[in-house]
Amino acid sequence: MGEQALDRARTQLEAARSQLEAAQAQERQARNALGYTELRAPTDGVLMEWSAEPGQVVAEGQPVATLAQKGAHEVEVALPERFGSQPPLRGEAISSDGSVVPIELREVSGAADPVSRTFRARYRLLTADPPPLGSVVQVRLPQPPVEGWEVPVGAIDERGAGARVWRVREGRLEAVPVEVLSMDQRTARVRGPLQAGERVVAFGTHVLREGMRVEERSP
Incomplete structure (x- = not known):
């Protein structure tokens, strides 16, 4: 075989190898694409919802089904x-x-x-x-314990260094420091040294002072 014939044979062999590698790459891509068309559940369960249609192209990470394990x-x-x-x-x-x-x-x-x-x-x-x-x-469910005391929002007096309410004891006023936990348009929940059944002034706290004598009246 002459030198020219040998070169042609080598060139044809390289071309054939290139074509084979290209065909193998296309086969791998086709296998990968085929794998993407199959959905496999990670565990056994019941299919609750299906949100995709056959042939639909979905984005990466897009949910297509809901499985109850x-x-x-x-x-x-x-x-x-x-x-x-x-x-x-x-x-x-x-x-x-x-x-x-x-x-x-x-x-x-x-x-x-x-x-x-x-x-x-x-x-x-x-x-x-x-x-x-x-x-x-x-x-x-069991309800969580309710913290603090509920008072009318008008009972909160913030004229001093912090919030307080005015407690009535033996006909006189006593300032009780409190921490306001929550508040809406009608009531406030506070935390402080109050006791169940004690009475506090609900309105007009801006004019009250320590030891002021008050008279309780039934509504």
Whole structure:
């Protein structure tokens, strides 16, 4: 074989190798693309919702289905902010038919939702016969202890170094320093050395002074 013929053969061989490598790369891309068309659940469960259509192109990370994992059923609760991030460990779930199921806390979010100001919590249903998946149930939880005392908002006197209320003792006024925990248009919740059943002045605190004699009248 002449030198020229050998060079042509080498050139054809290199071209064939390049074509083979290109074809193999296209095969790998096709296999990858085929793999993207298959969705595999990480665990066994029940498909609750499907939000995509066959042939639809979805973005990376876009949810296309909701899967309820096999195992103990749970109920999700949006807890009011007064529960904080430490809700009750146990409670009850009441189904639409009136049946009561004990529940146990599994997880709770570490921060309140910035819009609803609620904490998302999940409770495990402690029963062998739970309500059907997707059911709406009523959850009954022990209420957190209420801190402080509720007084009319007009009882708060802030003329001094801090907030105070005026307590009536034996017909005379006594200033009681308090910490205002919360307040709305009608009432305030305060913390301070008050006792159940004690009376405080509800209005006109801006004219009161220590030891002033007052007379209580029934409404």
